[in-house]
Each structure stands twice: as C-alpha cells, then as structure tokens.
Amino acid sequence: MMLNDITVFDFETTGLDPRTERVIEMAAIRVINGQIVSGFHTLVNPGRPLTPKITEITGITDDMLTDAMDENIAFRILRNIMKDSLLVAHNAAFDLQFLHWAMQRLAGKTFDNPFIDTLTISRERTTYPHKLTDMCSKYGVEMEGAHRALNDVEGCWKLLNALNDQASVLPFVNKLGYLKKYDPPEWVPAYATLFPTQNKYEAREVV
Known part of the structure; x- marks a missing residue:
C-alpha cells in the first residue's frame, strides 16, 4: 500500500516563481x-536578500540565513x-514545481515519485477555506503555527491521516486540481492528472 511509505515535505521560498525564486527553508519527514x-x-541560504513581505509571512530574516545550509x-x-x-x-503544485x-x-x-496533494482532496471534500491551518482546524488536528516548514509538515501529515480515515485518499494519487478561474x-x-476545480461554499440562509 502506497501510504506505508511516504515523505511529507514543505518549502518556504523567496517568492512564487519556481524558476527564478529560491527555497529558504525546507522540512521533510519520512513515514514508514x-x-x-x-x-x-x-x-x-538563497544567495539574495529577502523582501519585507516574505519576512512578514515566514518570520525568517536575512540574518537567519547568513550561515544557513547551501541549497545543493x-x-x-x-x-x-525521499528516495x-x-x-x-499541501498545495503540492507549488512544492513539486x-x-x-x-x-x-x-x-x-x-x-x-508518485504524490498526493492534500489541498486537492480538501477542495473536493470540504467547503472553503482550504488553507492548511483551516483544514487542520476542520479535522481537529493540532498545529503549532503556520508558514514555518516543520510545523506545516507535521500538520500536513496529521491532516492526511484524518482525510484517509474519512475515506481512502489513494484515488487522489498523482491528481492535481487547480482553480478554474486561474x-x-x-x-x-x-504522469500527473491535472483538472480544473472550484471552491465550494457553505449555503447561506436568506433572511
């Protein structure tokens, strides 16, 4: 069974473009x-200064990266x-790129490697919002904090287990949903199956 050998991973980066931006923090856990x-x-060490926005989001500063590990x-x-x-x-399209x-x-x-995107599963099964912190809250998963790689990895692993307890996640192997408005x-x-999807919203009562 594929879930018997997984690597949950997460990157924090200098920006959004995977071709030109760099990873500034990574975390992974191998689970067998x-x-x-x-x-x-x-x-x-990304070899470049961070923007104030990235420091605001991640809490990572240039000083923290001065003596950080070489990316190679x-x-x-x-x-x-990973092997x-x-x-x-969570949002595997970003990290895989x-x-x-x-x-x-x-x-x-x-x-x-085969892959599973917990964000794709989240959009299929639950209503908006689908950030990792939101999904962990919905499924009763404790999470220490967001936008630091190690916290996100541990939260994602627990979320995967909760999603699989609900119903097998194996049908989602190698499937990536993207919002059709983008x-x-x-x-x-x-080998990925790419398909358009959209957020589901809870019905609001009409007063």
Whole structure:
C-alpha cells in the first residue's frame, strides 16, 4: 500500500516563481508504516536578500540565513530522505514545481515519485477555506503555527491521516486540481492528472 511509505515535505521560498525564486527553508519527514523513521529541517541560504513581505509571512530574516545550509547540500539530503517514496504536500503544485526546478538547476534531472496533494482532496471534500491551518482546524488536528516548514509538515501529515480515515485518499494519487478561474500550473510531472476545480461554499440562509 502506497501510504506505508511516504515523505511529507514543505518549502518556504523567496517568492512564487519556481524558476527564478529560491527555497529558504525546507522540512521533510519520512513515514514508514505509520512511524516517522527520519526527518530533515533546515534553513537554506538563497544567495539574495529577502523582501519585507516574505519576512512578514515566514518570520525568517536575512540574518537567519547568513550561515544557513547551501541549497545543493540541502536538496541532496532531501532527495536522500525521499528516495522513491510517495510525496505528500499541501498545495503540492507549488512544492513539486520548486523541487523540479531546483533539481533541474542543480543536477540536470527531475523526480518520478508518485504524490498526493492534500489541498486537492480538501477542495473536493470540504467547503472553503482550504488553507492548511483551516483544514487542520476542520479535522481537529493540532498545529503549532503556520508558514514555518516543520510545523506545516507535521500538520500536513496529521491532516492526511484524518482525510484517509474519512475515506481512502489513494484515488487522489498523482491528481492535481487547480482553480478554474486561474491558469493551470506551468509545470507538473508528466504522469500527473491535472483538472480544473472550484471552491465550494457553505449555503447561506436568506433572511
């Protein structure tokens, strides 16, 4: 069963464009048969100053990144943890693109791991909003805080378990939903099934 060997991961970045922006923090946990067997969390030196907006969102400052890990080393460690496991992320389209373009830049290759996007499942099963913090609240998952990679990874893993307890998440392997009012992601794995979706909203009473 694919869920017996997963890697939940998350990136914080200097911006949104995976081709030109850089990862400034990464976290991952490898989970085999429901047990965390390894993990990795590090700040990453992007080689450029952060915008005030990114510092505001993440709490990460330029001073924190001065002696942070080199991205080449960081991504090598991350891939060593992931190996051929099932990758899990919330808004996986974002993190998978950053993983792809970093691997292209650093090693001239990409990955072929299967993946699950908990955001896609969230949009299919629940009403808006679908941020990781919102979904954890809906499913009774405790989360220490958002927009720091390690907190997001632990929250995403617990959310995946809650979603799977509700109904198997395996039908969502390699499926990526994107909001139809926006363009689809510029890059997805060749084996991904990409489909348009839209947010569902709770019905409001008419007074």
